[in-house]
Amino acid sequence: MAKAAGKLSMADMRKLINKRAGMTVAHNLNEENPTEVTDWIPTGSRWLDSIICKGKLAGIPVGKVTEIAGLEATGKSFLAAQVAANAQKKGIDVVYFDSESAIDPAFLEKAGCDVSTLLYVQAQSVEFVLETIEELLGSNENRMLFIWDSLALTPAISDVEGDFNPQSSMAVKARILAKGMSKLTVPIANSQSTFLVLNQLKTNITNRPAEALTTPYVTPGGKAMIYAYSLRIWLTGRKAKASFVVDDTVSLIISCLSSNNCFSRASFNFACSL
16 A cells, blocks of 8 residues: 655755755755855956956856857966966866867966966867766866866867868757756856866857847857856957947956856946956
């Protein structure tokens, strides 16, 4: 005879769900907020750190996925190297995936990195990067910072093995990223690790003039990556066509997509000279 179902308290339901998941996934928000950012990695710019967190000195949020995108020669890699150096000072293990073969020890040391404790990895493919991060998250109990330089130039395996026809692998990378980020976002948060993705800004080619004016740039990777980012930092080296870029030198566009206490609840654009 089947046992009659009884009433479960909220505490009992949490235990049941966590036991089924094999990890703590159910929380009492009066006691803890699993989405709250409690630690930050400074970017090396006090000005930038204060903008990210409404005047407080903060930086790159720990436990989240962040994008630094920009045009060529706008300092994406150097900014990432400064973040790596500050992460090392906090005792965070740094893994640097390089698909551009443009990083050398002197460059990292100039930014303040200790290259003897930084793990440099050549990014062979998108699948390789995502699978390596997943394996390291499950093997290392220490907090980690993963830097991917860059998403735009990392090919999918089908790109490496195929021909040069872009039609043959259209949207393959976006599908791989969508699946990969759906698997990595929660483990990154639970381990208090950080994923910093470097990307390129591409001109938005559209037949709608209004869209071209309001959204002059887009980033590769598909929409899944946009949803995965908690913070997006865009660096531009020339005046854009949109009204939110106001400087002829290096401008900064920050879009905060998280809804925690530090980030703005609505996405916003901020432009200023670096």
